[in-house]
Amino acid sequence: MTVYGATNSDPVRRVDVVVVGAGQAGLSAAYHLRRRGFAPYREAAAGGSGAGEADGTGGGGFVVLDADEAPGGAWAHRSPSLRMATVHGFHDLPDVELPDVDPNAPAREVVPGYFAAYEAQHALPVVRPVKVLAVRSESARPDARLLVGTDSGTWSTRALINATGTWTRPFLPHYPGRFAGRQLHYAAYRGPEEFAGKRVLVVGGGASAIQVLSEVAAVGETVWVTRTPPVFHAGPFTPEYGRAVVAKVEERVRQGLPVRSVVSVTGLGPSVAYRRAEELGALRRRPMFDRLTEHGVAWGDEELAVDAIVWATGFRPEVGHLAPLGLRSAGGGIALTGTRATADPRVHLVGYGPSASTVGANRAGRAVVNEIVALLGAPADVESADVESAGVESAGVAVAGVESAGVAVAAG
Numbered sequence: 001m002t003v004y005g006a007t008n009s010d011p012v013r014r015v016d017v018v019v020v021g022a023g024q025a026g027l028s029a030a031y032h033l034r035r036r037g038f039a040p041y042r043e044a045a046a047g048g049s050g051a052g053e054a055d056g057t058g059g060g061g062f063v064v065l066d067a068d069e070a071p072g073g074a075w076a077h078r079s080p081s082l083r084m085a086t087v088h089g090f091h092d093l094p095d096v097e098l099p100d101v102d103p104n105a106p107a108r109e110v111v112p113g114y115f116a117a118y119e120a121q122h123a124l125p126v127v128r129p130v131k132v133l134a135v136r137s138e139s140a141r142p143d144a145r146l147l148v149g150t151d152s153g154t155w156s157t158r159a160l161i162n163a164t165g166t167w168t169r170p171f172l173p174h175y176p177g178r179f180a181g182r183q184l185h186y187a188a189y190r191g192p193e194e195f196a197g198k199r200v201l202v203v204g205g206g207a208s209a210i211q212v213l214s215e216v217a218a219v220g221e222t223v224w225v226t227r228t229p230p231v232f233h234a235g236p237f238t239p240e241y242g243r244a245v246v247a248k249v250e251e252r253v254r255q256g257l258p259v260r261s262v263v264s265v266t267g268l269g270p271s272v273a274y275r276r277a278e279e280l281g282a283l284r285r286r287p288m289f290d291r292l293t294e295h296g297v298a299w300g301d302e303e304l305a306v307d308a309i310v311w312a313t314g315f316r317p318e319v320g321h322l323a324p325l326g327l328r329s330a331g332g333g334i335a336l337t338g339t340r341a342t343a344d345p346r347v348h349l350v351g352y353g354p355s356a357s358t359v360g361a362n363r364a365g366r367a368v369v370n371e372i373v374a375l376l377g378a379p380a381d382v383e384s385a386d387v388e389s390a391g392v393e394s395a396g397v398a399v400a401g402v403e404s405a406g407v408a409v410a411a412g
Contacts, residue, residue: 011153015041015063016376018148018157020321022066022126023073024093025351026163027115028365030064030124031094036369037379038062040125060379065150066128067168071119072112074167081191081215082107086272091362093118127152135160135347136324146325146346159372162322162349166315173313177292182308189310192216199223199305201297203288204312205230207271212310214273217282223306225297227288232268256329256342259317259352317352339368345375 017033019026034040039061068076084090085103090111092098096118101110119126131151138144138156148155170187186208192215200216202209205226216222268274277283289297289304296305319327319334327343329335335342339350348371350364 014156016060017062019064019161021163028362032369033062064126065130067131071116075111078108132321164318169316179292180294186312192219195220198307201306201309209312211273213282214277217280225286256331256335258333
């Protein structure tokens with residue numbers, strides 16, 4: 001259920017768990033919180049205190065805070081040209097399969113519709129639009145509550161699940177010089193139409209770049225450049241291969257190093273977009289240019305004129321609101337032990353590192369709730385069989401993340 005109407009004058013709302021973000025990872029975590037007995041937050045009835053409640057439990061339960069106006073997460077902001085047929089893959093949310101859809105339907109319509117139906121079916125307490133500004137601890141005590149400051153008031157919580165993803169932090173590398181033509185990041189790409197008959201430079205070695213090449217090369221001329229030679233993985237993404245891939249990502253996260261792109265570990269796999277780009281002759285890669293020029297780019301004395309540059313250079317995790325907690329390690333990233341921030345057991349990150357995929361986010365959603373129950377205690381009796389199965393599946397987070405090789409790259 002979506003809750004609207006919170007204002008800055010509202011008093012502090014108290015819950016047990018705040019989930020930040022209602023994308024795949026956030027919805028999966030919310031589903032498992034409900035399943036394990038955490039009550040959904042709801043606004044107090046008209047004439048009440050206005051502080052809200054969790055099914056009458058007086059400040060317990062959980063809430064999901066989402067910055068968007070409507071369901072869909074990052075999927076709602078993708079290019080209309082990204083069709084379900086060209087998405088590498090998509091893993092169903094827990095308990096509800098994605099219905100059969102037209103493969104030519106825009107992913108930005110299909111997935112948000114699916115998320116909206118999921119929120120309603122499971123009565124998930126999503127409050128939107130609410131932008132989280134900063135998360136602080138009430139005091140220096142390790143068991144102190146966390147204060148979640150937003151543009152719609154403050155929430156007090158015993159634990160926080162961060163599921164903010166990366167879409168809102170597109171990465172644009174700096175190169176010397178100045179280009180006078182059209183430049184845009186993949187996040188602002190809306191299809192090939194505006195590039196018809198033009199020469200377009202596409203920068204980046206991931207699935208996003210492949211999508212742009214596969215579309216723009218059909219209506220204009222493309223030039224593909226990458227910082228390092230792209231690695232192509234022709235074989236199947238077997239469980240063994242996936243375990244090795246995720247182990248590399250997990251090791252960086254455990255060490256507190258900045259999260260790298262999935263494709264830097266997995267390589268580019270076969271896809272509809274890849275095959276189309278290959279057929280169009282768009283996969284002839286050139287090394288990264290030295291500098292921008294007024295009319296294009298240059299490698300030493302060689303200059304190439306282009307009409308536009310699309311920077312498909314990836315994204316960075318949206319975790320700036322966690323800065324007051326001092327979670328970053330000396331390596332520059334947030335060190336995790338499983339889903340838990342190593343520096344603060346009250347804070348968990350999903351959709352981050354090895355769980356940055358639709359299937360990885362699902363499994364992480366269950367794993368993080370197991371951790372929350374261990375931290376806070378179970379709010380209600382749960383069948384022993386369910387607890388046992390939850391433990392088994394959470395142990396498979398890394399293995400399931402294997403499919404991120406295909407899913408996460410497509411998911412952005």
